Amino acid sequence: MKRTILLDIIVLVGLLAGAVTAGSNGNDECDGAMGLNVSAGSATTVMGSTSGATLDSGAPFCGTSVTAPGVWYSVTGTGNTMTASTCPEGGQGGGSADYDTKISVYCSDCPAPAPPDSDCCQSNGVPGCEDQACEQAVCAIDTFCCDVAWDAICASEALALCSAPGGACADGNAATCVTGNDDHPGCSQAFRSTASWCSQAGANYLILVHGFGAMTGNFTLEVSDNGTACEGAVECGGSEPNAPPMAEACDPGSVSRDGLEPCTPCEEGTAQPEAGQMECVPCEPGSFAGLEGATACEECASGTFQPDPGAAGCIPCEPGSFSEQGATSCNSPAPVVSWHGLGLSILLLLGVAFFGLWRPRSAA
Numbered sequence: 001m002k003r004t005i006l007l008d009i010i011v012l013v014g015l016l017a018g019a020v021t022a023g024s025n026g027n028d029e030c031d032g033a034m035g036l037n038v039s040a041g042s043a044t045t046v047m048g049s050t051s052g053a054t055l056d057s058g059a060p061f062c063g064t065s066v067t068a069p070g071v072w073y074s075v076t077g078t079g080n081t082m083t084a085s086t087c088p089e090g091g092q093g094g095g096s097a098d099y100d101t102k103i104s105v106y107c108s109d110c111p112a113p114a115p116p117d118s119d120c121c122q123s124n125g126v127p128g129c130e131d132q133a134c135e136q137a138v139c140a141i142d143t144f145c146c147d148v149a150w151d152a153i154c155a156s157e158a159l160a161l162c163s164a165p166g167g168a169c170a171d172g173n174a175a176t177c178v179t180g181n182d183d184h185p186g187c188s189q190a191f192r193s194t195a196s197w198c199s200q201a202g203a204n205y206l207i208l209v210h211g212f213g214a215m216t217g218n219f220t221l222e223v224s225d226n227g228t229a230c231e232g233a234v235e236c237g238g239s240e241p242n243a244p245p246m247a248e249a250c251d252p253g254s255v256s257r258d259g260l261e262p263c264t265p266c267e268e269g270t271a272q273p274e275a276g277q278m279e280c281v282p283c284e285p286g287s288f289a290g291l292e293g294a295t296a297c298e299e300c301a302s303g304t305f306q307p308d309p310g311a312a313g314c315i316p317c318e319p320g321s322f323s324e325q326g327a328t329s330c331n332s333p334a335p336v337v338s339w340h341g342l343g344l345s346i347l348l349l350l351g352v353a354f355f356g357l358w359r360p361r362s363a364a
């Protein structure tokens, strides 16, 4: 009985601690960004903490990489230059932090969560994709996507076929990167961050305060407006469909159906010197590629030859024959003319002729 009460107390304390932790990071997710009121020429400070917050894995690189847990704030653009800072000298003098901060500023919508590894809407390197309906629609027109690999062509087909509302590629990742900063030079507290941007009047800016490495800590964020109209604001549009993700080109020595990853290495006997190619080139006669993934064919060494294209090796010349580097055949040695031998032959012939002529006489 006592044990049960003790257990209850432990559970209750645990729940309370959890509630407190969750409460302190109510702005852990972008959807729960804490709204800040910043009017033209003014500044607002807010105390926050990333301790107990989660990593915002869907937030794209923006001025700096997102590797540490972060929390979110939102502010409406004024048409002036705005600044978000954890540095005392960043804006109008109110930021600070007890750890190595980073700040990234996005606009439009919150970043979509990071896609799964078998995402339908981008090249994923495995056959098929995670949404069954989309997978079936794409593979019905392109069996490669289910038989071999879901490459960039499959992804573009998915964007065409699965972008209807409710489809696998319907959710646009509409977060637009505005700016970001890791360490602001000249800040009296090293490694603190200041990000300034020209704001578009009425646009929704989402400020992610995160950290270097995996660091978390407490900070005071100052968001200020310098009261001066600016030009050249990053365009903050509405939701746009997913842009086809940029797939990496195949490395030299490897190819794919569209020249983009995932790629397969060139087979033995073929090579590809350039990146982003679709086919490997068979080695020419007189050359070979002994390993797969070759970026160039090698010439046959002297003493070997290769008459055929697409070879993985060269053939040694027969004893007594020879070849130079890069040969397609071997040659027999040309007869060697020896003047000594020739002279001796002539002497012998003369001798035979001489004694041949003399013999009948002596016999006579």
Ligand SMILES: [Ca+2]
Residues within 6 Å of the ligand: 027, 028, 029, 053, 054, 055, 056, 069, 070, 071
């Ligand atoms: Ca977070």
Ligand SMILES: [Ca+2]
Residues within 6 Å of the ligand: 100, 101, 102, 181, 182, 183, 184, 191, 192, 193, 212
């Ligand atoms: Ca920093």
